[in-house]
Amino acid sequence: MKRKTVFTVFGLLIVFSMLLAACAKTGTEAPAAPATEVPAAPATEEPAAPATEEPAAPTKDTFIFGRGADSVQLDPSIVTDGESFRVTGQVLDSLYKFDQGTTNPVPALAECTANEDATVWSCKLLEGVKFHDGTDFNADAVIFNFERWRFTTHPNHYASQVFEYYEAMWGGFDDASIITEVKKVDDYNLQFVLSSPMAPFLANLAMDMFAISSPTAIQKAGEAYGTPAGGCVGTGPYKFVSWQEGTEITLVSNEDYWGEKPKVKNVIVRVIPDDSARFLALRAGDIDALEQAVVEDLATAEADPNLQILTRPGLNTSYLAFNFKIKEFQDVRVREAVAHAIDIEGLISNFFGKYGTVAKNLLPVGMLGYNDSIDYWEYNPELSKSLLADAGFPNGLSEVTIAEDVQDADGNVVYTAGQVIPLRLYYMPVTRFYFPSAKEVGEGIAANLTAAGFNVELYLEGDWPTYLGSRRNGLLMGLYLLGWGGDNGDPDNFTGYFFGSGTEPIKREGWYQNAELAAILQEAVTLPDPAERAKLYSQAEQIMHDEVMRIWLGHNNTPLILSAKVQGYTPQPVGAENFEYVFFSN
C-alpha cells in the first residue's frame, strides 16, 4: 500500500509534466487570443516575431509605465509617496493644476481671486463636471473634502490615517488650520477664509494631495477608500479600473472628461522593482516608459534609436549638513574650511553625471527667491588649512567635542557635554532622486576633507529608517548628507519648511538656530507680492551662505527613458505627469 502511494505520486508528476508539454504545444498553435486589446509585445524592431504572434499589431491603445515600487494608497490626502500621486494624478483633479512642464498654478476645477489683503479667496467652480461615479462635482463636494482633511472629528477623518500634507501646508488641523472656513456661496461658488495671508495659496491648491475625491465614494468605501479594494474616484482624465497589488494599476480613459480628452485608451502603471530588469522590459517592448535607471543603462538608452530620454527639472537639493551640538562646528571658520575643502563641481560631474548641476542655494535654480549673486564655494584645500589654523586647529581636525548633552527620543542622554568623539561623516544608505550615489559622494567628500586636514570617519548609521530616525532626533553627530525635493514649487516649501521655526534650536536640522532667519521666513510666507517675497527668500539665502550653515551640493534632474514612439509626454517639475496628452507615433 505504502509503496504504491509513493509511486503513484511519481506517476502523477510524470503525467503532469506530459500535460504541461501537451498544453504548451496546443498553445503554440493557437494565436495569443485574449491579447486582443493589447499586443503582447509591440515589436520595436522589424517584425521578426515568431510566426505564432499576431501578424500586424493594431494601433497601440495602452500606455504602460514601469516604476520601481507600488503605490502606497490611492487616497492622495493620506500619503506622501510619489508613486501614489503618479496614479491619483490621472484619476483625480485638484482645483488648480501646474501648467505643463512648469510650477505655475493654473485653474483646473476652479478659478480663484483674492480680496485685497489675500485672506479671502473667492472661487468659481467648473459647472457640469461629474465624478466617475456619476455624482456631481460642486461646492458641497469641495467643502466635504476640505473639512474631511481638516477636522479630526470628521467621520471620514480616520484615526489610522495621517493627513500629513494638510497639516504641513495649511498650518495644522482643526483650529490650527490657516483655512478657517470654506464657505458655500452657491452650488458653484465658494470662499476660502484664511486666518492670515498665504502667498503659496494657489500653488498649494494645485498639489496632488489636495485633489478632490467623490464624497459619495469616500462615504461608501469608508476606511477602504484608496486601498486596492476601494480604488479612488475623481473627475480626472482616467478612471480607476483595478489594482493588482505589487503588480500593476489599470486605468481607462474618461470619455466625459471636462478637459482635453485622453489620447490613449488604457494606462497601466506597472511595478518592476529591479532597475536593470525594468530597463530590459522597456527594450523588450513590455513597457513604454520608465523612471529610475542606472547610469550604465542611460548610456545604452542614449545610443538606442528606439528609445528617448526626457529629463524632469530638478526641483531638489542635496546637501552636507553640520550638527551644531558639536563645539567645533559652532565656529564659522571651521564650517567655511569644510566648504573650501570639497571639490563640489568634481563630485557632481562624477556622480550626478550630466543630469546634475552644482548648487549654491538651498532653492533650486529658477525658483522664486533664487539668489544668483551668491558665489560658488571655491575648491581650495590650502585656504581650508589656513582657516582651520585660524580657528585653533593648525594640525587639522580628527576629533570633535560635544557642546551640550544630547538626548534621544526617550530622554536618555546619548552624548554628554565635553565628550570627545571622532569626526564622522554620515552617508545615506540609499539612493534618492536628489542623491544618485550617496555613498560614492560620501567617499569623495571624505577624501577631499582628509586632503585638507579633516580626518573624517565615514560612518554608516544603519539602513534608511534608522538614518532618518537619527536625523529627526538630531543624533547624526558630525557631518551628514541629505537632501530635499519640492512639493509645490514654492520657496516656503524649501527654506520655510527647514528653518521657519528656527527661533529655537531645530533638532531635526542638526540643532540649527537662527531667529533672524526664522523671522524673515515667517514674514515671507504671508506676503502677497511675489517680488517682495523673492527679496526676502534671496536675503535668507545670503544669510545661510554667509553663515555657512550648510553646504549645498547639487540639484539633480531625473531622467526618464521612453520608447521613441511615445509622444506628448512632458515631465513635470512638481506633481504627477499628465498622461492624457500621451500618444503613440507609428
Added chain:
Amino acid sequence: MAKYILQRLISVIPTLIGVTLVIFLFQRLIPGDPAVAMLGEHATEENVARIREQFGLNRPAFLDRDALVEGDLPGFFDSQYVRYFNRLLQFDLGDSIHRRIPVAETLKERFPATLELALLSMFFALLIGIPVGIASASRRNSWLDGTTMIGSLLGVSIPIFWLGIMEIMLFSVFLKWLPSGSRLSPGVSITPITNLLLLDSLLTGNFAGFWDAFKHIIMPAVALATIPTAIITRMTRSSMLDVLQEDYIRTAAAKGLSERVVLYRHALKNAFLPVITIIGIQVGTLLAGAVLTETIFSWPGIGKWVYDSILGRDYPIVQGVTLLIAVIFLFVNLLVDISYALLDPRISYD
C-alpha cells in the same frame, strides 16, 4: 502512525509560539521606527507620535515593568506582543502599518504567486535532478557523470540575479519569445479559484490563459530551480553511489536481474531517504529565498514584499509572512518524516 502524527502536530504549537517570540524580538532589535520609516523626510513629532499610538508602538515590546511597579496589572500585560498574540489567537495577523490594510488580505493574493513559482521550480528540480542523478551514479566517471558534476557545480554557484537578467536579455529583448516579467499579459484574465494561475486556467478550461501564464512563469521558475536542481542531482547521485556498493545490489545483479530493475526497484528506494530530506529543506528555501527571483521578474509574491517590509519596519507583515513560512516548513518536514516510514519499512513511529 496516527498517534505519531498527532504528537507531531501538537509539538508544532510551542514551536510556533517560539517563532513568534523570536521574530518579534529580532524585529525590535533593529533600530529605526515604523512611523519614521513611513513618514520619511517629512516626519513631524506629532504625526510620528500619532502613528506610534495608533499601532500600539508606544507600548513596551513584551511586558511593562513600570506598570508593574505602579501595581497596574492589566497595564503590565498590555504590551505589543500580548496584543499581537491576542489577535493571532483570533486568526488575525494585524494590519500593515504603511498600507493600513489587513496583512491576511494581501497575503491571500501574494502567497499563491510565490507558492506557484516554488512548486513549479521544485517540479523542474525533481524532473531533472533525480533522473540525472541516477544516470550519473549508474555511469560513474563517464562523460555524462563529469558533465553532470560540472553542471551542478555551476547550478549552485550561478547568482540568480545574473541568470535572471541573462534570461530576460536572451528571451525577451533579443528573441522576443517570452515576456520580461509579471504573471500575465495586460488584457488576459483568469478566473481566480486558488490564485495558482496555471491550475486555475486549467480548471476553467482557459487554455489561452494557461499558455500566457506559462510563458510568464517559465523564466522565473527556471532561475529559481537552478540551486535546488543542482543540490538534488548531487544528493541523488551520492546517495545512489552509496547504495550501489551494497551487498544486496551485487546479489540482485548476480541473480541476473536487469540493470533497470536493480537500479529502480532495489537501489533507488533505499537511496531516496536522504534525497527526501533535502527536498523538504529545499521547499522552505524556495519559499523564503524567492526574493531575488521575484524582484528581477517583478513577480508579485511574498519574497519582495517581506523584504520591503523589513526595510520599512512594517512589523505586522514581517510577522505574518515569517509565521506562514514557519508553518509550511514545519508541515513539509512532517510530511518528510512520514514519508520515511512509507519508504523504509524498518522505520516505524508507533
